[in-house]
């Protein structure tokens with residue numbers, strides 16, 4: 658089996674991407690953020706207090722003839738951006754782009770943090786990290802990818818995220834039409850449940866490529882690219898008027914500044930992020946100060962290769978044994 662579905666930016670700066678997912682019988686369609694940086698599949702639901710729901714679509718298990726309560730199981734998750742949610746669990750039929758899983762754990766939110774309430778075009782998350790990260794207790798549950806594995810033509814899923822445009826996620830096959838040249842693969846360590854791998858180095862603009870292994874996680878559910886302070890200061894040193902603002906919590910610069918590109922290595926391959934991806938957003942609609950798409954990872958304890966980096970490539974998440982991740986030009 659295979660599946661293919663759209664990855665739609667939820668706002669004009671690609672803060673997150675959502676994908677249509679159908680849950681239950683008859684199918685209820687929700688727009689979920691497919692997130693390789695976590696492993697819980699949770700949804701706004703009929704159990705979410707109406708005070709916390711603002712325009713989201715919800716999953717109502719009572720309206721599904723195939724829903725089953727997973728008795729006595731609960732979950733609670735906190736994300737790196739401080740957002741979070743918690744609740745109970747149902748098993749139900751779930752499909753993404755024509756690929757169906759019969760008994761997927763669907764985590765129904767009984768509480769969501771305000772930043773989720775405010776994001777009306779996001780109805781939940783589908784974690785595509787390793788199932789060891791799943792927070793359901795007393796027994797942890799499998800991700801959609803882990804449940805789908807036995808029926809997949811190939812044990813992979815791919816991400817083709819795009820800058821200010823709709824991309825796609827494919828399951829069970831690598832679409833030759835979505836990339837050019839060869840795929841450059843590198844080893845993944847499942848520590849501790851993330852798609853953890855290293856970059857072989859980086860370059861700022863037309864500068865020399867710095868060969869240095871940088872370990873981090875490829876995370877479709879994180880908006881920006883977070884790298885060590887040494888790398889980030891080298892980048893913004895090339896930007897007139899750039900500064901690391903305590904007030905805005907990161908590097909900002911005059912929106913009129915010309916930014917260099919940023920290149921990262923995957924083994925011998927090189928991927929260049931256009932300057933436009935790094936001129937991320939104005940700090941407020943009328944401001945002439947802009948916030949960078951490349952920020953320091955020093956507060957995070959881990960480097961995060963988020964959407965700003967991933968949208969510069971076609972990315973293959975390979976669930977083979979051992980797992981590996983591949984990047985290709987497109």
Ligand SMILES: NCc1ccc(-c2ccco2)nc1
Nearest residue numbers: 692736740772773776878879
């Ligand atoms: N890295 C997981 C993740 C994804 C989305 C969000 C989010 C918060 C508000 C809107 O979206 N938070 C965390």
